[in-house]
Amino acid sequence: MPKKEIEVVVTGPDTVFAYPHLFEPYAPVSGGKPKYRACLIVPKSDTQTVQKLREAIRHCYEENAGFLKADFKDVNNPLKDGDTRKDQDPAYRNAYYLDASSVARPRLIGRDKQEIIDPADFYPGVIGRASVNFYAYNMGVNKGIGCGLRCLKKLRDGTPLGFSASPDVDFAGYDDDEDDFLG
Numbered sequence: 157m158p159k160k161e162i163e164v165v166v167t168g169p170d171t172v173f174a175y176p177h178l179f180e181p182y183a184p185v186s187g188g189k190p191k192y193r194a195c196l197i198v199p200k201s202d203t204q205t206v207q208k209l210r211e212a213i214r215h216c217y218e219e220n221a222g223f224l225k226a227d228f229k230d231v232n233n234p235l236k237d238g239d240t241r242k243d244q245d246p247a248y249r250n251a252y253y254l255d256a257s258s259v260a261r262p263r264l265i266g267r268d269k270q271e272i273i274d275p276a277d278f279y280p281g282v283i284g285r286a287s288v289n290f291y292a293y294n295m296g297v298n299k300g301i302g303c304g305l306r307c308l309k310k311l312r313d314g315t316p317l318g319f320s321a322s323p324d325v326d327f328a329g330y331d332d333d334e335d336d337f338l339g
Contacts, residue, residue, distance in 0.1 A: 164306065165212045167286045168205040172197040173308060174247060174317050176282075178264055179275045191257040194305060196286050197238065198252050206252055209235050212290050216301050220292035224299050232300025234290070247281075247317050256288050256305035263307040272310060280317040284310045 174195040181190035198205050213235060217228050224231055234255065238248030264272040272278055287306040293299065 163212055163215070164287050164289050165205075165208050167196060167198055167209075167288070168202040169285055169311050170199050170202055170283060171205070171286055172247065172251075172314055172317070173278070173282045173284065173286070174253075174280050176278055176280060178262060178278055178308065181259075181261075189259065191259055192261050192305060193255065193257040194262075194286070194308065195253055195255050196288070197248060198254075200250050200252060206235075209252070209254070213301050216290040216292055224292055224294055226299050230299070232298070234301055234303040254288075254303050256286065256303040258305040262305045264310070265307070266310050267312075269309075278308070278310060281314040282310050283312050283314040284308060 174197055176194040178192055178194060181192050183190040198209070200206065213233060214228070217224065217231065235252050236254065238245075238251040238253050241248050264278055266272055266277075286308050289304040289306060291302050291304060293302050
């Protein structure tokens with residue numbers, strides 16, 4: 157359980173939202189409570205946001221060091237280096253990322269500050285700002301700083317992330333207007 161929530165951080169305007177589960181809570185295969193989730197990809201060039209995130213994480217640790225009962229280097233840190241991911245996903249190159257979640261549905265708004273209600277408008281790859289908070293957790297051997305998801309603001313469309321099949325490529329060379337079903 158979280159010990160103490162620390163200040164809210166708002167990311168810069170070039171944050172990419174990956175793996176969003178923002179309209180229905182997602183229950184991981186490994187079990188656990190269903191939550192709304194998104195992975196926030198922050199470019200390393202956004203040094204102001206990266207610094208704010210690092211400071212908030214450190215501050216959360218310092219406020220909860222007695223509860224965590226571990227050195228900072230020994231607790232799970234939510235801010236990860238995308239260049240060290242095992243899958244080498246190009247979406248994470250030259251970026252940091254953090255997984256954020258919430259039991260309550262986060263607010264989703266557009267540039268015009270209107271609520272986004274269509275899941276097609278908030279796909280993996282959308283670019284915008286996120287407001288997050290940090291909290292400490294200590295579940296025996298699993299200790300760290302968690303990242304809470306509060307609000308997301310879509311500023312612009314981005315390149316969709318993930319696998320996307322192309323019918324033009326997959327079916328190139330097949331002329332289905334011809335009657336060749338036998339061979």
